[in-house]
Amino acid sequence: MALxxxxxxxxxxxEIRRHGKEAxxxxxxxxxxxxxxxxxxAMPLPNTSEEGSRRRFRIRPVDYCAAERRASEMDAxxxxxxxxxxxxxxRPSQYDLDHAWPTFAYVILAVEGGESTxxxxxxxxxxxxxxxxxxxxxEPADGVGEE
Amino acid sequence: xxxxxxxxxxxxxYTAKRDVVEAEGATVGELLANMTxxxxxxxxxxxxxEGTLRSFVNIYVNDDDIRYLxxxxxxxxxxxxxxxxxxxxxxxxx
Numbered sequence: 010m011a012l013x014x015x016x017x018x019x020x021x022x023x024e025i026r027r028h029g030k031e032a033x034x035x036x037x038x039x040x041x042x043x044x045x046x047x048x049x050x051a052m053p054l055p056n057t058s059e060e061g062s063r064r065r066f067r068i069r070p071v072d073y074c075a076a077e078r079r080a081s082e083m084d085a086x087x088x089x090x091x092x093x094x095x096x097x098x099x100r101p102s103q104y105d106l107d108h109a110w111p112t113f114a115y116v117i118l119a120v121e122g123g124e125s126t127x128x129x130x131x132x133x134x135x136x137x138x139x140x141x142x143x144x145x146x147x148e149p150a151d152g153v154g155e156e
Numbered sequence: 157x158x159x160x161x162x163x164x165x166x167x168x169x170y171t172a173k174r175d176v177v178e179a180e181g182a183t184v185g186e187l188l189a190n191m192t193x194x195x196x197x198x199x200x201x202x203x204x205x206e207g208t209l210r211s212f213v214n215i216y217v218n219d220d221d222i223r224y225l226x227x228x229x230x231x232x233x234x235x236x237x238x239x240x241x242x243x244x245x246x247x248x249x250x
Contacts, residue, residue, distance in 0.1 A: 064248050066245065070214045070242070073244060092247075104246055108211075109246070111170075112167075
């Protein structure tokens with residue numbers, strides 16, 4: 010069954026791409042804030058991986074709590090997280106799958122040679138066996154969508 | 157006496173949208189067992205198939221991570237608040 014689309018406001022898409030390029034060749038990561046299936050804000054967070062931030066990211070509990078708090082202050086919801094895959098596809102890895110939380114959107118940005126390319130969004134299946142891709146639509150702040 | 161457990165956003169769809177639930181138990185392990193008896197779909201997201209807490213699931217008693225206390229044997233009372241706090245991790249293909 011096809012998943013409904015995730016709408017990402019253009020300003021949030023810009024921020025995810027800016028962060029991915031800035032962090033290259035390391036992985037960037039951050040939180041997705043908004044309402045329902047509309048991401049209005051991207052919140053960059055520190056990558057604290059101790060396994061090598063060129064191929065891993067980790068968001069600490071304290072930063073996770075900061076994202077929940079920011080969402081609450083905005084009267085919004087924590088909708089998921091983004092991270093970049095430097096010089097790799099915007100597809101989840103087995104490591105992504107092993108560490109995934111249910112119901113969250115997992116947005117992955119491919120960054121090739123320092124330039125951002127594909128941005129795709131994934132959701133964990135209920136039985137944790139795989140991710141399913143959800144379509145992404147970009148939308149300006151005042152509403153009209155573009156695929 | 158019941159102890160309060162704070163539920164993070166991604167698990168609230170398994171607790172009827174509640175961000176706080178109550179469970180019974182004298183230790184963190186007993187408390188989580190009682191909670192997952194009430195909300196059975198939570199179990200697979202908190203525990204591995206071998207029955208251990210997943211590495212990216214952090215359990216705090218008040219402000220303290222149970223890894224630095226007595227892990228799942230950490231005692232709890234009705235005055236404590238237990239929090240489930242995610243670590244979020246991933247990365248590209250090796």
